Amino acid sequence: MSTGTEERSGRPDPAAAHTDAEFVAALQRLKAWSGRSYRDIQSHAQRAGHHLPYSTAAGMLKRQTLPREEVVTAFVRGCGLDEQAAAEWSAARRRLDMGVPPEPDSARTRPRRRRPPTVIAVAVTMAAALVIATNVHQTEIEDVVVPAHHAQELD
Known part of the structure; x- marks a missing residue:
């Protein structure tokens, strides 16, 4: 080193x-x-x-x-x-x-690794899909569960 x-x-x-x-x-x-x-x-x-x-x-x-x-x-x-x-x-x-680690030295420190754009794109897509799926599922639950006083109005 x-x-x-x-x-x-x-x-x-x-x-x-x-x-x-x-x-x-x-x-x-x-x-x-x-x-x-x-x-x-x-x-x-x-x-x-x-x-x-x-x-x-x-x-x-x-x-x-x-x-x-x-x-x-x-x-x-x-x-x-x-x-x-x-x-x-x-x-x-x-x-x-x-037991104290040495001070970082600019000659020894590694540059910060960048994530490839495809990894970021996949992560964003998966997060968006999760949000959409959660909202769709929540909407389906709201459509199915109708309080009793509203059920009479629908008939």
């Missing part, structure tokens, strides 16, 4: 993730995008002030569950992204953890 941002820069967009597994897949794509080994990610994370053993980073990408927020931040920084990008990844992780 990609968004316009991801398509332009090649960098994965965490906001596109709908599930924990999609979020982890985005982290995997981020590692590939960075071109760094796990040891490189570890050393870059450390330079950015975060502790991230390479084994933790590797293990995180093999699971389908959300990693801890501090691990996500360290990993994102280790992949070479700045604090703002790390905050975006953390926000996406918190959103998934709380």
Whole structure:
């Protein structure tokens, strides 16, 4: 799943993730995008002030569950992204953890489906037929059921 941002820069967009597994897949794509080994990610994370053993980073990408927020931040920084990008990844992780769906993105939203004109025409015709049938049936009932005081006038 990609968004316009991801398509332009090649960098994965965490906001596109709908599930924990999609979020982890985005982290995997981020590692590939960075071109760094796990040891490189570890050393870059450390330079950015975060502790991230390479084994933790590797293990995180093999699971389908959300990693801890501090691990996500360290990993994102280790992949070479700045604090703002790390905050975006953390926000996406918190959103998934709380079960909130992602905001719709114009690049991902589908255009509203239009109904074919024949379907609409058939529906209108059936509704009209139902109204006519109901009125005809009501008229037949009124013709048959005549109150007693009117029956004498008819004779």
